[in-house]
Amino acid sequence: MLLSITYHGPQARDLGYLLHKHPDRLQRFSLPFGRAHVFYPEVNETRCTATLLLEVDPVALSRRAEGRNPGLPLEPYVNDRPYAANSFLSVALGDVYGTALAGRSRERQDLAGTPLTLEAHLPALRARRGGEALVRALFEPLGYTVQTRRVPLEERFPEWGESPYLELRLSGTRRLCELLAHLYVLIPVLDDAKHYWVGADEVEKLLRRGAGWLEAHPERERIVSRYLRYRAGLTSAALEGLSNPEAPGEQAQAAEKQEDDLPAAPEAEDAGTARVSLHDERLDAVTELLLTSGARRVLDLGCGEGKLLRRLAARSEFQQIVGVDLSRQALAIAARRLERLSERSRSRVRLLHGSLTYNDRRLRGFDAAALVEVIEHLEPHRLGALEASVFGSARPRRVVVTTPNADYNVLFENHTPGHLRHADHRFEWTRAEFEGWASGVALRHGYRVAFLGLGPATETTGAITQAAVFDLEEKNL
Template sequence: MFLTISTTGTHERPATDLGFLLHKHPDKAQTFSTSHGTAHVLYPEASAERCTAALLLEIDPVALVRRGKGKGKGKGRGGAPDAALAQYVNDRPYAASSLLAVALSTVFKSALRGVCAARPERAAEPLPLRIEVPAVAARGGAELVRALFGPLGWTTVDVRPVVLDETFPAWGDSRYVQLVLEGELRLVDALRQLYVLLPVLDDAKHYWVAPDEVEKLLRAGDGWLAGHPERQLITNRYLNRRWSLTREATERLELVRLAEADDIGVEAIDNAVDDPAPDDEESGKAEKTEKAVSLADQRREAILTALRAAGAGSVLDLGCGQGQLVQALLKDVRFSKVVGVDVSVRALTVAARRLKTERMSERQAERVALIQGSLTYTDKRLKGYDAAVLSEVIEHLDLPRLPALEYAVFGTARPATVVVTTPNVEYNVRWETLPAGHVRHRDHRFEWTRAEFRAWADAVAARHGYAVRYVPVGPDDPEVGPPTQMAVFTIAATDTKKEEKAA
């Protein structure tokens, strides 16, 4: 298998900076061991004007079979019926596939993370790139290759089918293509696209697809997969059609897509009509004029008050978005550990920037963590905390998904205190700018009356052994109630004794 990455430059910004970005010196030919062969990295050309890095992967087909990984090519869709022969006579040593994708992640590990201490500005900016793969297994043909790479910013997607036999043109084209990509992209984006799409085109993987492949897909697809028109096909093929994993990845990508559309975390979108003024650090530095405290600020203060009253030391902000609540929690030394959780990588990046995590003291850094996760799936990382907050989260989920969130938070993570806030739909008539019958944000799947919210919260508390009380947030209108309704769940005393006894 063979792949080349080329770029151009000038004497001021030399093309050989590619060596820094790939963490491979242009003057050296390097060799790396992979699980199924040997990878070589070399530079056929390296000058200030043009630089090309080549990755050559030598597969040991016998070792592949002995490890039990080569059987699928003989029995899979369109494979040869003679599995014993197909194990040894196949395209694995020649056509780009998941084997090459794994080699990319092994050899260019730092480049796939976008890390380059020597040239950070070059890693962050688009480069004129040309990527060539002489043989790509493409189950779906040239049209599928164009459909996959075309929406990703490449100015040229040159796909040329490889004929079965030049001597017998009547036999037609094989399922292999020559691929050339040209355009201005960040190197990290180009590598991540190849890492995901090469096995997708081959429509087979040489290893068992475990649940952690979902995380790998989301990491490599950050910034481009959620909005891709062929997202479902990519997800399905990448996960080898494992239905449960595909469903999980699809749901999380949909949340990411909605988050990216709003440029913030879906699970922590402040109501659009609640808080029109920007709520960030820069605006806080500006000279403040006399005005009412925003509903977002009132909401955060109500949450902090409830957490202090509960005596919580460790707190989960579930659906932390851009980190406003995490930032407020860190200002109070009573909260010894604060963890922000969000499905959107972009939102977590913004939160890290807001919190200045890179410049935190070691002691302060130990108090905070930002992790990616979906709240509709159980997550062992969320266990053992004193309190959890779901601020303006539940209304962004489809009603059929609420039981999954309920089980993940109240049934499995099970913090001693859970604080939930959500809009009060009855108050919407007081918003002059909100048309009648409209929800406060276009991503809200529902907005509850006070009675509906209490019915849900009472049922959750009864099912999971919590007591619940209700707190109005914002002006409490005598006719329609407050703009935000808040429920504070605490594990009932009898349940606490049962859990202590069980432990």
């Protein structure tokens, strides 16, 4: 699966600064479903091309599809998912080009905000239920010149006829972040067969990536419906969010309230007892673990939209509360939520924009820290940087980490082996994997660690959520 982006213009090599990928190096990235490679087949002063090559593991795909199509026994092994542009490529764009997608560039921020002459090339794209007409309907209103070519089934044997795949070239003058956002949203819309479960978090993602262009798109209803896999409730929430640009996150929150948790397995629920939201149970447990440590100054690392922060602010025991997140939009939503608190409670909370993978002096000197459902959103190779930042540099006396328990996934009704609970997860660990990582962190940084399960549980799988509680050993205080 290939995507090439070409910049025509003066100092074209600066495309490397915008993508944060050096033109002189071949770079490789691990993904949950395979590997991505970035390389530059063409670099000169007036033209520069960056190519993203995505290798999707066909064996992993066959395991995920096991038993789904008994009438087509070879389909799990012979299909177009590793080759034609689809939602796997969209996820890879967010992972590999995430900084460019957000419109940021450390060295060339002025260029990141400038419309450039750009071209995008997809050698193979399947436009289900729409074909070339759908491709044009989606991209031409955005100002692109669209060129398509029907790909033969076999170049050497044209008599075999045409395939359902198109070669697509887009050209236009846009900011790079706009081009990436259009591809990020519209590739899975064209494919119309996302590889992952579509839940409430997809509404927020669509509103974020569609901001500034999707609101006025003539095909916005079709885009939203196909992106959200025709789920009526989520589609309505997203369309409402697009109609209310003053508070786009509020509609996503409404959808999140309806679909906050994955369904618990029947045997994990106590008949006759009202089911408490897993999300609430998790946050309540973390709050209690922070309280029992005697902490007065606490960090919520990866605070998102501030749900844990509001709980912490409601407890007078915490004198200083700091939330840290990389997403400015999430921090803005958190700030709005905190406005509903009393002035006294609000005065004890501070929000910081920052990355957890870089040492930050502002995070030192705190009693405790929480990372609630955070680590699984990082690429595995970035966990070492997070470890150094949190346990090496900040060094709070207690650290509480929660993450999904992959052992529990077999209890979900639609589970297939290797499938992750959410598209934004980069991995999900079994209990043994999580305990191995946490024990290593504790040993390297002078902590002791204890493990517990949160939420519904069975004897064979453990709990739906797993937690590690790190306490700094007295000799290291």
